Amino acid sequence: DAGVIQSPRHEVTEMGQEVTLRCKPISGHNSLFWYRQTMMRGLELLIYFNNNVPIDDSGMPEDRFSAKMPNASFSTLKIQPSEPRDSAVYFCASSLRFSADTQYFGPGTRLTVL
Amino acid sequence: QQQVKQSPQSLIVQKGGISIINCAYENTAFDYFPWYQQFPGKGPALLIAIRPDVSEKKEGRFTISFNKSAKQFSLHIMDSQPGDSATYFCAADYGGATNKLIFGTGTLLAVQP
Numbered sequence: 646d647a648g649v650i651q652s653p654r655h656e657v658t659e660m661g662q663e664v665t666l667r668c669k670p671i672s673g674h675n676s677l678f679w680y681r682q683t684m685m686r687g688l689e690l691l692i693y694f695n696n697n698v699p700i701d702d703s704g705m706p707e708d709r710f711s712a713k714m715p716n717a718s719f720s721t722l723k724i725q726p727s728e729p730r731d732s733a734v735y736f737c738a739s740s741l742r743f744s745a746d747t748q749y750f751g752p753g754t755r756l757t758v759l
Numbered sequence: 760q761q762q763v764k765q766s767p768q769s770l771i772v773q774k775g776g777i778s779i780i781n782c783a784y785e786n787t788a789f790d791y792f793p794w795y796q797q798f799p800g801k802g803p804a805l806l807i808a809i810r811p812d813v814s815e816k817k818e819g820r821f822t823i824s825f826n827k828s829a830k831q832f833s834l835h836i837m838d839s840q841p842g843d844s845a846t847y848f849c850a851a852d853y854g855g856a857t858n859k860l861i862f863g864t865g866t867l868l869a870v871q872p
Contacts, residue, residue, distance in 0.1 A: 649802075687862060687863075687864045687865060688803070688848060688862040688865070690859060690860065690861075690862075693859065701859060736802050736803075738802070744852075745790070745791035745810075745852050747793075747805045747808075748805070748860065749804075749805075750802030750803050750804065751802050752800075752801060752802055753801075753802050
């Protein structure tokens with residue numbers, strides 16, 4: 646299996662622009678997670694889905710952030726408009742089961758907002 | 760109550776030595792405690808995990824010690840190797856109803872040759 650696939654791997658954009666991050670989970674996995682990692686705040690869970698349905702989005706920092714999972718093999722995290730403080734590494738992870746199961750992380754997208 | 764406190768923030772160990780990373784939690788509803796390992800430029804990967812019904816779990820050179828009464832758990836890396844140099848995260852999960860991991864702040868381990 647190819648593992649969790651994320652694109653792009655690096656994104657540099659200017660403040661105010663829309664940014665879309667993409668994730669393809671491992672085939673057959675039922676849960677998908679979006680995380681943000683920064684030096685200051687560590688690894689933060691933004692939102693997670695189970696069977697394509699958002700379960701908990703309490704970690705989404707602001708209305709500028711939105712996430713969708715239109716089908717079992719694709720999810721997006723969108724930031725509109727982007728701000729310099731959004732600069733971070735964004736990880737997508739998936740797991741087979743919904744509870745207490747191994748989460749498999751993708752390689753991450755390094756986002757820089759100028 | 761949802762925090763997982765991890766220490767130390769960084770650790771330098773000589774090759775062959777023992778690396779010890781500690782974590783503490785408050786919420787007794789947590790019932791699944793994984794450790795993740797992250798190399799630079801990569802996503803975290805599960806290293807080893809434990810449930811509170813056992814006090815210790817060992818996988819190769821990696822051991823989790825769990826103290827339920829103290830609400831603490833630790834990762835021990837025996838015979839530490841330069842290839843173990845990475846950031847280690849402890850985490851806690853409520854299990855049962857969710858797979859929502861609460862991560863510690865991470866420990867940057869450097870094993871010197």
